[in-house]
Amino acid sequence: MAENKEEDVKLGANKYRETQPIGTSAQTDKDYNEPPAAPLFEPGELSSWSFYRAGIAEFMATFLFLYITILTVMGLKRSDSLCSSVGIQGVAWAFGGMIFALVYCTAGISGGHINPAVTFGLFLARKLSLTRAVFYMVMQCLGAICGAGVVKGFMQGPYQRLGGGANVVNPGYTKGDGLGAEIIGTFVLVYTVFSATDAKRNARDSHVPILAPLPIGFAVFLVHLATIPITGTGINPARSLGAAIIFNQDQAWDDHWIFWVGPFIGAALAAVYHQIIIRAIPFKSKA
Template identity: 70%
Template structure:
């Protein structure tokens, strides 16, 4: 074996990328930064625009296809509306807030220590408020059609069980959050200079593909803010019931009870479980974060 080969074996080449340090768990210093509030505004406006365009597309399709089954954009057009808007908005806001536009994405990035707990919670609040305002604008513009065609609210379709709907939401969100991790991986960004520019494209396509698969089951949530905003403005029994605890009876489901049990059911639990699974899979299986940490610990002990 030549000396060069032996030297390379003893000293492996240095990494051509650098993983950013983990975000602090609770960074109160962010409250003093204008960039933090600018990011919150960006998340609010982006989610507002997302819900306005997509819910208006859903309502418009239902209104146009009421008398003509071939009228309107169809399910394919609805899926394109959701995927296309995510592509546009992630592209516009990625440099400001990271372009989350989804509490499940925010949770996944928090679990991977990409954002602090404070930022994650405030992002989720901004996203939910933006979703409510976006759907509210749709109702203000087309109130009759909004009330007549379900307000774009997610609910479990007839013929599907709650368990099936929950599974669809988990898998759909896993696909989305896994794509977010892969598209923004610093390892790929360092080796393919075009990856950061194209990152919004695979994320938008992931949303598009998941909608094609799950629109017939749940109307496709995979975004708790999207489902929450539509349910708040539409404010009818069926969409709210699918947000609340499985133990809540149909007759006793009032608005107050729905808020009490809000975080327990399909359109929150499904996306959050999917985001958790995607974060664990990418960080601890594909990127082997646990093994790297263990190796670093052993190396420091030996020194």
């Protein structure tokens, strides 16, 4: 039984390439080989332990992401809390720092997506199958709901009074403003993911895949600095859904479509831009 399980793990790691989207180890040689496109549907994944292990990793990562970040947002809004001193910059660091840490922790297991928009963009680029993409998105949303639920359990009264960390278009901005901010913000994030994990760069520069979590987390930090005043910054449909479901007030649902449509459009644009522009650059080895 142990031998079969070990073989199953090897099969998932090698055949289904769960570590390819955001891997943490570079190619050992300087020759570039174009990775094959992931199949649209791979039935063998459903019988592989590595497939479910990756889903569990996405669930736990998104759970921890929502727990830390929503608690930070709640602390900022409470005038009697020590966390109120962190300001918008502190909230942005909480989001960016957690993404950095969680991508680093889960990259070798699931690819470290932690965001349905990232998963969608990588799916459009044929980095993973439809089966895995849907499974990841479901687990990410479940993790986000559980993470926000734990925060509410800690702060039952203040949670509802302070808005539950739900994303809304803030006063003074239109729905169009909010949609545009989400599209551009997600484009920045997903474009960074593609650039930091590009197979050509991994083959040429050995340090690139090792440092991949850093620019990704930094991109999240910078986008939050820019768009917290507009929408509270979604750029992650799971994060927006988890907070909206647990908060469960009308204002959380009025603009909720923006936090799905915007990130998915931004991710699609980033995938197209990377495939047409960046991937067209010829590979030149330093060797």
